[in-house]
Structure formats: structure tokens, C-alpha cells
Amino acid sequence: MSDEELKHLANEVRKGIVTGVHAAKSGHPGGSLGATEIMTYLYFEEMNIDPANPRRADRDRFVLSKGHCAPALYAVLAERGFFPKEDLLTLRHIGSHLQGHPNMNDTPGVDMSTGSLGQGVSAAVGMALAAQHWGDTYRTYALLGDGEIEEGQVWEAAMFAGNHALDNLCLIVDHNGLQIDGTIEEVNSAMPIADKFRAFKFHVIEVADGNDFAQLRAAFAEARETHGMPTCIVCETTKGKGVSFMEGQVGWHGKAPNDEQYAQAMAELDAHDKEGE
Secondary structure (H helix, E strand, O other): OOOOHHHHHHHHHHHHHHHHEEEEEEOOOOHHHHHHHHHHHHHHOOOOOOOOOOOOOOOOOEEEEEHHHHHHHHHHHHHHHHHHHHHHOOOOOOOOOOOOOOOOOOOOOOOOOOOOOOHHHHHHHHHHHHHHHHHOOOOEEEEEEEEEEHHHHHHHHHHHHOOOOOOOOEEEEEEEOOOOEEEHHHOOOOOHHHHHHHHOOOOOEEOOOOOOOHHHHHHHHHHHHHOOEEEEEEEEEEOOOOOOOOOHHHHHOOOOOOOHHHHHHHHHHHHHHHOOO
């Protein structure tokens, strides 16, 4: 796909995120919107997947380690055709297969149930180790938040992945500088992120703008060409990207828009579509 085609899809994914969180009257729009380009590139360009056969044995695996950003995962899965886009209106409703955090037992396309921060990456490392052990060709991707990597379990998993040279593993750190309680510097900074992963025997790729498809394309191509060690792509992103009043605002980490804010957000996203025509 061209970058312009991917931009259009990302905008549709953003509409799905905002629509779902508004319908739920709760959820996490900020990080979901900021990671939209990463998720869109993974599901439409990078990963070997089949919406008609979500459990295909040779599929690439994806783990949303920052599980609270489920609105982004659900929106991209719906856009990719794993389930109807109308299901996004049931986010967090009783009986829905789209709960506040991903559930691999109920949702087509979800490879791992996540939510407790720091734990998803360990599951991803296990998936990569299993592929290495059995000689399988699938790759495993995991998306982490820069607040999430304050968790010690992340670094235990990274130590294991580096020590076992899991070159079929690609971690992506969504580095927007914000978490629920403020900036990462105020709470418990994990900086310098890139140097830390290098110390754990990772090949590290730093992306200056993780909301730019050209830069993401180059980074994932480099990751595929990396052998003998796992890869970590550190992406600088803007929390709340695409909705003006949410961009860079920590207050939108876990808050739903009201009716007026929803209308404004959707109008802005519709305008983005027209700009791209």
C-alpha cells in the first residue's frame, strides 16, 4: 500500500477508536490514537495474517502489551475485516466480545489476553521462543508503552529475549512521554530507552516520528533484516494524535468524550479525509 492509502486507513481506525470509547462512555483514547499508525502499518502492511482464518498456525503474532489501548486494536481489527465495524459500538458493554482489555478467548484476531502492564511482553517472548524451538517461520510483535516499561517484568523478558537471540521478535515502544499520572519523567523515567534495550542485546531502531508511515516502513524493513538478536523499535508519538483537543494532553489517557466532544472529534477526522483527497 502507498503511504496515502495507509493514512486513509489510519484515519478510519481513529474514527473507530473515538466511536467505541464514546459509546462505552469510558476507555483509553489518548494512547490508542497515538499508536494508530503503528497498529495500521502492522495489520495492513507488515504482518502475515488472514481475517478469514484468525488462528492459522503460521500467522504472525501480535501482543498488545499495553492492553488498555484495546480501542486501537479493536478498531484496526474491525477495519481489517476480523469482525464487523458495528461491533465497536459495543465496547465495554456487558455481553460484548470487546471488553476493556483484550480477551483472546472471545475476540477474533486477538493472540493474547493482556491488561496487567508488563506481562504481555513476557507472553510475546514465549511465542518467539516457541517458534525458534519448533522451527516455525512466524514472527512475533509486541507493543509496549513508555510508562509500561517502568515495570520490572519488562526487563526480565528483555533479558531473556536478548540472551536467547530471538531475532523473530520485534518489540515496539510507543514513546509519547505521558502516562496516567503525568509525564514519565515525573513518575518514574525509563530513559534512555534505546540504550537500555541495547544493553539487553537488542538491535534498536529509533523512529523520530512514529506517526509517519515512511519512517515506520523503513524501521520494520530494517527489523526484518536483523539476524542474531531481537529488535526494539522506539517510536516517538503524540498521545491523542488526530484530535486537536486530545493531542499531548495527559487528561485524555483514560477518559471518554462527551457528545459535543465526540462531534468535534469526528468532524476533525472527516476533515482529515477531505484534506487527503
